[in-house]
Amino acid sequence: MAKCQRGGIVTKEYPGGKVSVVIAVLTYCRAHDLVELLPELLDQAATVSRSIEILVVDNDPHGGARDQVAAVAASSGSVPVRYVHEPIPGIAAGRNRALTEADHAQVLIFIDDDERPTAQWLMQLLDTYATFRPAAVVGPVLSRYDTEPEPWIRAGGFFERRRFATGTPVSLAATNNLLLDLVQVRRLGLQFDERFGISGGSDSLFTRQLHRLGGQMIWCDEAIVIDVVPASRLTREWVLQRAFRMGNTWSRINLDDTAHGERMLVRATMVARGTARVLGGLARYLTGLIIGQLPHRARGLRTAARGAGMLSGSVGSIYHEYKR
Structure with missing residues (x-):
């Protein structure tokens, strides 16, 4: 030993x-x-x-x-x-x-x-x-x-x-x-x-x-x-804030972990995916309103918030969730 x-x-x-x-x-x-x-x-x-x-x-x-x-x-x-x-x-x-x-x-x-x-x-x-x-x-x-x-x-x-x-x-x-x-x-x-x-x-x-x-x-x-x-x-505000931050961070990670010459393509991809999540999330939220389904409304808003975070991260914005 x-x-x-x-x-x-x-x-x-x-x-x-x-x-x-x-x-x-x-x-x-x-x-x-x-x-x-x-x-x-x-x-x-x-x-x-x-x-x-x-x-x-x-x-x-x-x-x-x-x-x-x-x-x-x-x-x-x-x-x-x-x-x-x-x-x-x-x-x-x-x-x-x-x-x-x-x-x-x-x-x-x-x-x-x-x-x-x-x-x-x-x-x-x-x-x-x-x-x-x-x-x-x-x-x-x-x-x-x-x-x-x-x-x-x-x-x-x-x-x-x-x-x-x-x-x-x-x-x-x-x-x-x-x-x-x-x-x-x-x-x-x-x-x-x-x-x-x-x-x-x-x-x-x-x-x-x-x-x-x-x-x-x-x-x-x-x-x-x-x-x-x-x-x-256990609040809507915290869940949506966390979703936004995760989307923001995910775009930044993808950009940071990519060779410099490929970042324009990655940035465009993040913009496209973020936009798709915002639109798709809002569509799901509206569907939930129409059919009276709470899971669709909740998950739709979370998806839209994550997409908004991806958009902000793709253009260089940094969301400091743990700022003191």
């Missing part, structure tokens, strides 16, 4: 070989969520191996989660819990800090601070990684509501995410339930683009580039985390 010099991580035999793991939790002004999440991560880490470290990257400029993390770390037993403060604003800076702090590890796992892992989440991710040895393993995120959503939210199914059979290759992922093989990531020289730190989307660009450069990403349907959706997000 080999011991790393940094972070007190012990490397132990896993199915498929020796591997050291860092679980990264990025947080911003959610110390109350950490108090719930960290003990759950410790429980799972303790059942897998002692070669697990939990890393909390605090993006609060005041380092507001320091004391809560220290309290958990003091009683974490054999699983190290480490706190670092990342003062540069934006989630991309936090993600890059996690990459830097995990430079001694082979595997980095991202989970959001407002999520909760289900039983066997960690083991399922690591088992899938051991089986396929991909550049990334992606797991499903299921939503749980703080309060009962209004019918418009339910009808739209806005918090329902795609799922696939375990072993299915995927080409795009978020970092809300993501395992990265850092050996492959380092070899490809990838980092999160901090130009997307306040707008969002750096994880989509990162995984898109990872896939384009030949990194295999594999789905693990058993590695489920629960997204605790607060009441503040």
Whole structure:
């Protein structure tokens, strides 16, 4: 059993070989969520191996989660819990800090601070990684509501995410339930683009580039985390704002990840697709009004908002959803 010099991580035999793991939790002004999440991560880490470290990257400029993390770390037993403060604003800076702090590890796992892992989440991710040895393993995120959503939210199914059979290759992922093989990531020289730190989307660009450069990403349907959706997000305004931002970011990602000589064509494509979504979404909304179907009205508005975001992004506008 080999011991790393940094972070007190012990490397132990896993199915498929020796591997050291860092679980990264990025947080911003959610110390109350950490108090719930960290003990759950410790429980799972303790059942897998002692070669697990939990890393909390605090993006609060005041380092507001320091004391809560220290309290958990003091009683974490054999699983190290480490706190670092990342003062540069934006989630991309936090993600890059996690990459830097995990430079001694082979595997980095991202989970959001407002999520909760289900039983066997960690083991399922690591088992899938051991089986396929991909550049990334992606797991499903299921939503749980703080309060009962209004019918418009339910009808739209806005918090329902795609799922696939375990072993299915995927080409795009978020970092809300993501395992990265850092050996492959380092070899490809990838980092999160901090130009997307306040707008969002750096994880989509990162995984898109990872896939384009030949990194295999594999789905693990058993590695489920629960997204605790607060009441503040269960509104039409939030859903439509998020759809606009995602459309805006998607156009920017397509433009950024394209050779300079091809950007005019990509820009025209984004304009055409954005326009089609605006018109198609409005048509679906009107159809829903005529036939009295709430799902059509809700999804039509969301589609139109995403299309409007694509149009704005295609002409260079940046929507800063996470501006502080």
